[in-house]
Amino acid sequence: MAQGTPESDRSLTLTRRQFVGAVTTTAGLATTGGSASATEDGVPVSLTVNGKHHAVVVDARTSLLDLLREDLQLTGTHKGCDQGACGACTVLLDGRRINSCLTLAVMHDGAELTTIEGLAEGGELHPLQRAFIDTDAFQCGYCTAGQIMSGVGCIREGHCGSGTEIREWMSGNICRCGAYQNIVAAVQQAAKES
Amino acid sequence: MYPFTFIKAPTESAALAAGAQGGKYIAGGTTLVDLMRETVERPGKVVDITALPYREIESGPSALRVGALVRMADLAAHPVVRSRFPVISQALELSASAQLRNMATIGGNIMQRPRCLYFRDVTAACNRRAPGTGCAAIGGENRGHAVLGTSDQCVATHPSDLAVALVALDAVVLLRSRDGDRRIPVAEFIRRPGTTPDKEHDLRPGELIVGIEVPGGAHTARSGYLKVRDRQSYEFALASAAVALDIRDGVIRDARVAVGGVATVPWRLSDVERLLIGKAPGAELWAAASAHAADGAKPLHGNGFKVELAKRTVERQLASIGGAA
Ligand SMILES: Cc1cc2nc3c(=O)[nH]c(=O)nc-3n(C[C@H](O)[C@H](O)[C@H](O)COP(=O)(O)OP(=O)(O)OC[C@H]3O[C@@H](n4cnc5c(N)ncnc54)[C@H](O)[C@@H]3O)c2cc1C
Ligand code: FES
Ligand code: FES
Numbered sequence: 001m002a003q004g005t006p007e008s009d010r011s012l013t014l015t016r017r018q019f020v021g022a023v024t025t026t027a028g029l030a031t032t033g034g035s036a037s038a039t040e041d042g043v044p045v046s047l048t049v050n051g052k053h054h055a056v057v058v059d060a061r062t063s064l065l066d067l068l069r070e071d072l073q074l075t076g077t078h079k080g081c082d083q084g085a086c087g088a089c090t091v092l093l094d095g096r097r098i099n100s101c102l103t104l105a106v107m108h109d110g111a112e113l114t115t116i117e118g119l120a121e122g123g124e125l126h127p128l129q130r131a132f133i134d135t136d137a138f139q140c141g142y143c144t145a146g147q148i149m150s151g152v153g154c155i156r157e158g159h160c161g162s163g164t165e166i167r168e169w170m171s172g173n174i175c176r177c178g179a180y181q182n183i184v185a186a187v188q189q190a191a192k193e194s
Numbered sequence: 195m196y197p198f199t200f201i202k203a204p205t206e207s208a209a210l211a212a213g214a215q216g217g218k219y220i221a222g223g224t225t226l227v228d229l230m231r232e233t234v235e236r237p238g239k240v241v242d243i244t245a246l247p248y249r250e251i252e253s254g255p256s257a258l259r260v261g262a263l264v265r266m267a268d269l270a271a272h273p274v275v276r277s278r279f280p281v282i283s284q285a286l287e288l289s290a291s292a293q294l295r296n297m298a299t300i301g302g303n304i305m306q307r308p309r310c311l312y313f314r315d316v317t318a319a320c321n322r323r324a325p326g327t328g329c330a331a332i333g334g335e336n337r338g339h340a341v342l343g344t345s346d347q348c349v350a351t352h353p354s355d356l357a358v359a360l361v362a363l364d365a366v367v368l369l370r371s372r373d374g375d376r377r378i379p380v381a382e383f384i385r386r387p388g389t390t391p392d393k394e395h396d397l398r399p400g401e402l403i404v405g406i407e408v409p410g411g412a413h414t415a416r417s418g419y420l421k422v423r424d425r426q427s428y429e430f431a432l433a434s435a436a437v438a439l440d441i442r443d444g445v446i447r448d449a450r451v452a453v454g455g456v457a458t459v460p461w462r463l464s465d466v467e468r469l470l471i472g473k474a475p476g477a478e479l480w481a482a483a484s485a486h487a488a489d490g491a492k493p494l495h496g497n498g499f500k501v502e503l504a505k506r507t508v509e510r511q512l513a514s515i516g517g518a519a
Binding site for chain 1: 200231240292
């Protein structure tokens with residue numbers, strides 16, 4: 001699917017709406033009765049992602065994470081737990097790091113988001129992206145986008161005074177491969193450069 | 195997740211009107227979205243209150259007033275809170291993760307729901323989620339559950355760290371509905387399970403939390419929070435202690451002690467406080483007073499260790515705030 005021109009967004013959204021509508025009908029609205037209007041009609045949301053404006057219509061249940069991955073096809077932001085417990089879905093919302101899985105897309109009309117796809121500038125990797133490569137801060141790479149976005153937030157907040165401080169303030173990002181040692185080194189390196 | 199109608203409330207009156215019609219308020223979403231996805235919560239109408247103006251932190255001469263929509267991260271980092279209410283900053287910064295603290299609000303924090311696995315699993319028996327179905331935790335996996343304030347209906351631990359600090363400091367919840375305003379101590383606002391574990395708090399239908407108010411004093415400046423857990427960070431408490439002491443001329447004038455992670459509600463230790471007030475601080479006093487930190491505990495088969503852990507957590511925190519000498 002083409003990446004995010006407003007037009008392709010709309011057609012994509014329509015497909016998704018029809019899909020969700022079908023699922024809801026088969027599920028027969030199991031218990032909730034008449035409160036399905038948001039599902040059937042969708043809610044318009046317009047937001048800026050990595051400097052680019054998007055206007056979409058989403059099912060009210062869509063998380064910010066699913067909006068990015070499914071509606072905008074920005075699949076760099078990963079889904080680990082979908083419960084706020086791993087940090088793989090970390091993005092910057094109006095400049096601050098958050099878990100995109102635990103918030104509804106419809107709550108962010110007018111918001112500005114930065115995802116891993118938006119960190120590099122003019123073909124140059126962000127210093128923290130470079131530091132991750134330099135220090136070999138990943139193995140499978142599943143957690144990496146979340147680690148880097150969280151690290152950018154951590155550096156901005158000024159919580160990189162020591163390895164211990166970085167460990168505490170990066171604790172919202174789990175790495176099942178256990179690359180922590182090098183992740184801390186990468187954040188430390190980028191923090192020094194900034 | 196079940197379908198719902200989404201309403202963005204532009205004003206307080208719009209929010210109160212939607213709430214009065216059965217709408218469920220959403221702030222940071224870190225509890226509600228999670229539980230809606232698990233189908234534990236199934237609201238037909240979700241009312242986004244984040245446009246409301248409850249974002250101020252006001253520090254007056256006698257009290258701290260915090261708007262319900264202030265983010266956990268922002269309250270923790272506030273310079274007056276750090277210096278005059280360190281127990282609040284510490285309880286917050288030992289909670290959840292940096293990302294979650296950037297999202298979650300103070301109102302939502304004291305309203306957060308238990309982390310009991312059976313509560314979160316809609317196929318399990320749980321009187322809190324589905325009254326009358328029983329409590330799977332009592333005969334099941336209950337290492338993380340409460341030893342204080344339990345009933346034969348529910349033994350879920352209250353998960354909030356902030357609420358432990360607030361109860362220790364006699365904080366008050368500020369409420370608003372179309373019928374007017376109310377003020378209720380946090381300690382009364384959050385309810386023990388008793389025979390109605392589904393009634394977790396004293397919020398009336400459609401009522402909004404506007405903020406909290408925390409009285410300040412010499413004791414709040416000398417305060418702190420200790421949290422003991424299975425891993426060093428990003429984990430709920432096995433036991434925690436909020437301690438605030440006013441010590442002048444070698445005598446404890448005021449003492450506030452509450453524990454978390456071991457009780458169904460934030461648990462104030464008035465007996466321990468009475469043993470401290472009027473005495474000279476010191477290691478022997480900390481040991482004698484903290485020996486009563488788990489009085490009345492009823493351990494389950496999996497969590498007996500919490501009785502001793504609660505006492506030691508209180509003892510260590512008394513020593514760290516009051517001085518070990
Ligand atoms: C992985 C993970 C780890 C966590 N670890 C910790 C921890 O260690 N310690 C800790 O204390 N907490 C922890 N939490 C819980 C977290 O602090 C809460 O989820 C958060 O504080 C809830 O705030 P919110 O604004 O996101 O609430 P929401 O999810 O928006 O709302 C929660 C509830 O409060 C109600 N509500 C919200 N605001 C108002 C208002 N103003 N008036 C009336 N009702 C309102 C909502 O209707 C809803 O029922 C953790 C959460 C997660 C997901
Ligand atoms: S996917 Fe959001 S925290 Fe794990
Ligand atoms: S590199 Fe594999 S999970 Fe972190």
